[in-house]
Amino acid sequence: MTVDDYALTGxxxxxxxxxxxxxxxxxxxxxDKQIPNDVLARILNAxxxxxxxxxxxxxxxxxxxxxxxxxxxxxSFLRERERSTAMLDSDTDRQKKYSSLKLEGILESAVxxxxxxxxxxxxxxxxxxxxxxxxxxxxxxxxxxNLWLAARAEGVGVGWVSILANSDLEKILAIPAHVxxxxxxCLGYVGEFSDRPDLERAGWxxxxxxxxxxxxxxxxxxxxxxxxxxxxxxxxxxxxxxxEDNI
Amino acid sequence: MTVDDYALTGxxxxxxxxxxxxxxxxxxxxxDKQIPNDVLARILNAxxxxxxxxxxxxxxxxxxxxxxxxxxxxxSFLRERERSTAMLDSDTDRQKKYSSLKLEGILESAVxxxxxxxxxxxxxxxxxxxxxxxxxxxxxxxxxxNLWLAARAEGVGVGWVSILANSDLEKILAIPAHVxxxxxxCLGYVGEFSDRPDLERAGWxxxxxxxxxxxxxxxxxxxxxxxxxxxxxxxxxxxxxxxEDNI
Numbered sequence: 101m102t103v104d105d106y107a108l109t110g111x112x113x114x115x116x117x118x119x120x121x122x123x124x125x126x127x128x129x130x131x132d133k134q135i136p137n138d139v140l141a142r143i144l145n146a147x148x149x150x151x152x153x154x155x156x157x158x159x160x161x162x163x164x165x166x167x168x169x170x171x172x173x174x175x176s177f178l179r180e181r182e183r184s185t186a187m188l189d190s191d192t193d194r195q196k197k198y199s200s201l202k203l204e205g206i207l208e209s210a211v212x213x214x215x216x217x218x219x220x221x222x223x224x225x226x227x228x229x230x231x232x233x234x235x236x237x238x239x240x241x242x243x244x245x246n247l248w249l250a251a252r253a254e255g256v257g258v259g260w261v262s263i264l265a266n267s268d269l270e271k272i273l274a275i276p277a278h279v280x281x282x283x284x285x286c287l288g289y290v291g292e293f294s295d296r297p298d299l300e301r302a303g304w305x306x307x308x309x310x311x312x313x314x315x316x317x318x319x320x321x322x323x324x325x326x327x328x329x330x331x332x333x334x335x336x337x338x339x340x341x342x343x344e345d346n347i
Numbered sequence: 348m349t350v351d352d353y354a355l356t357g358x359x360x361x362x363x364x365x366x367x368x369x370x371x372x373x374x375x376x377x378x379d380k381q382i383p384n385d386v387l388a389r390i391l392n393a394x395x396x397x398x399x400x401x402x403x404x405x406x407x408x409x410x411x412x413x414x415x416x417x418x419x420x421x422x423s424f425l426r427e428r429e430r431s432t433a434m435l436d437s438d439t440d441r442q443k444k445y446s447s448l449k450l451e452g453i454l455e456s457a458v459x460x461x462x463x464x465x466x467x468x469x470x471x472x473x474x475x476x477x478x479x480x481x482x483x484x485x486x487x488x489x490x491x492x493n494l495w496l497a498a499r500a501e502g503v504g505v506g507w508v509s510i511l512a513n514s515d516l517e518k519i520l521a522i523p524a525h526v527x528x529x530x531x532x533c534l535g536y537v538g539e540f541s542d543r544p545d546l547e548r549a550g551w552x553x554x555x556x557x558x559x560x561x562x563x564x565x566x567x568x569x570x571x572x573x574x575x576x577x578x579x580x581x582x583x584x585x586x587x588x589x590x591e592d593n594i
Contacts (some may be wrong), residue, residue, distance in 0.1 A: 105502070106502040106508065106536075106537065106539075106540055107360075107500065107501055107502030108362050108365060108366065108500045108501075108502075109500075111359060111362060112358060112361060112362025112365055112366075112500070113362060113501070114359060115355050115356075115358060115359025115361065115363050116362050116366045116391075116496060116497065116500045117393065117497070117500070118355060118359055119355065119359075119363045119395055120393050120396055120493055120496070120497065123396075123398070125398055132437070136563050137578050137580065137581030138581050138584070138585070139443060140581065141557070141578075141581035141582050141585040142576070142585070143586055144557060144561060144582070145395065145557055145585045146364065146367050147562060148555075148557050149367055149368055149370075149509065151372055151492070151495065152494065153369070153507075153509055153545055154551075154552070155546035155547060155551060155552045155554075155559065156552070157552075157555050158561055159560055159564065160361050160560050160561070160566065161560060161561050161566070162562045162563075162565065162566055163561065163562070163563055163573075163575065163578075164562070164564055165564070165574055166564050169457065169565075178475070178476045179453050183477070183478070184477035184478065187431075187477060188472060191472075194472070195474035201474075204477070214392045216566065217576055222552055225434060225435060225438075225441070227445065227448075227546065227551065228450070228509040228510055229429070230430070230431035230434060230510065231427045231430070231431065231469040231509065231511055231512055231513075232509050232511070232513060234484070234529075235453075235507075236487075237481070237485075237488075238488040238491070238529065238530070241484075241485040241486075241488030241489055241492075242488055242491065242492040242495075244368055244485070244489065244493060245397065245398070245488075245489040245492035245493060248398065248489075248497065249363060249367070249416065249496070250364070250367065252355075253354065253355045253359070253360045253363045253364070254354055254355075254360070255352070255353040255354030255355075257504065260398065260400075260482075262400055262475040262476065262478065262482045263477065263478050263480050264478055264479070265478055266479060273565050273566050274565045274566050274567065275566045276566065276567075279380070279566065280391075282481075282485065283485070287351075289586075290353065292353075293353055296566045299402035299474065300402060300475030304401075304402060304474065305402045305404075305469055307402075307403070307405070308395075308404050308405075309481065310388070310391060310392055310395050313395060313404065313406055313407050313408060314391060314407070314408050314410065315407055315408065315409045315410070316409075316410055317409070317410070317411055317412070317413050317416065318409065318416075318465065318520045318521045319407065319409055319521050319522045319523065319526065320521065320523075320584065324473060327412055328410065328412075329409075330384060331387070331388075331499075332399050333384065333386050334384030334387065335388050335391070337385065337388065338385070338388040338389055338391075338392045344462055
């Protein structure tokens, strides 16, 4: 076998890129339909196969359907949104726009999932976490991304609700002091996946060009030169392609 | 269109799952072959299309080929590994195993990428980051996972080197004080992708069962009952399937 044989086939590769480019943070368009057990299990299994520092697998997935629990989480959201709205008192245009955005689907979605980080798992010596402690929680964020992509592949929308107080989540979900809530997700089938992120469509912020976030050899060096001089072509081409295909 | 139409086709879905289950943290088996510009650009573009809190896109990707730079990073690794080896002085069996593991491919890989987090991007008010500050850095970790999966789809191996001092990286790569290094990645074509994670194969730690990380309605409640009573079937079935197919 040559090394190229390890690439996925054209169709398979297309599937991965389609999931990545058409994944959306969903807050609206949830429809009233349960997620079958096998579909939900596949989505969770994808999350569980994320990379983790020292193979520590430090995540838990709390599945929530209970109405009362969700109502309490929604109340936390409402309090936190009010607090953050006040931060924009000096910028009424942005404040008005912010207030008009739908930012969660806690009650309308089929299931909520709180993803947590347990730093004590297989510890205290976790291989590879001895120099940079945060790699533990980064592993959990990688698991969230796997979950999100698998859900997209299954036609299930996911919305990450970050306007919440972790202290509320800890109380509502009986999360012990040593465990950290990382993500609160709302999952459900949706009537549509938007062609662009909601915040881009609403004109909140623009999509940056790839060339604006790639540096060469050191931070802040955005101008490809030397061995990188022909690389900027690749970057601009792939950018155009995305805008053409809009996948 | 029915809501099911938003799912990927069978082949596309298979591609996403194949990337997720066969992705490996690669430290060995790098072969001497450059990554073509268009392939590297696609991998970076996948990373750039990760979710980000408030659409803040707070990442940068520093591409590193320079030999001297890599040599300095390797020296940081060697110092940090020595420090962490000493932590196992009271457990000589594990210490011996730890010392026998290959934990990085800094010099053998085709390119190194340092992924950083810039909390000032589009700030100071970042929508959705007002209650949980860490969601900014979680976005960057999600970008790393997109990068990793796209690389796998392209047949390119990725190894995350976490045994490094961030203070060394900041100095070597001229990263300013307000920017945080999140991941140091080594990319290259490989002679093989192992069927299981290296640390699982080496007997360092076992793969946990999915049912060990899924809780119902609140933290620590591992026993599905009530509306969840038929869900454990789904969990155990998907577990078996993974072990059979080994994808």
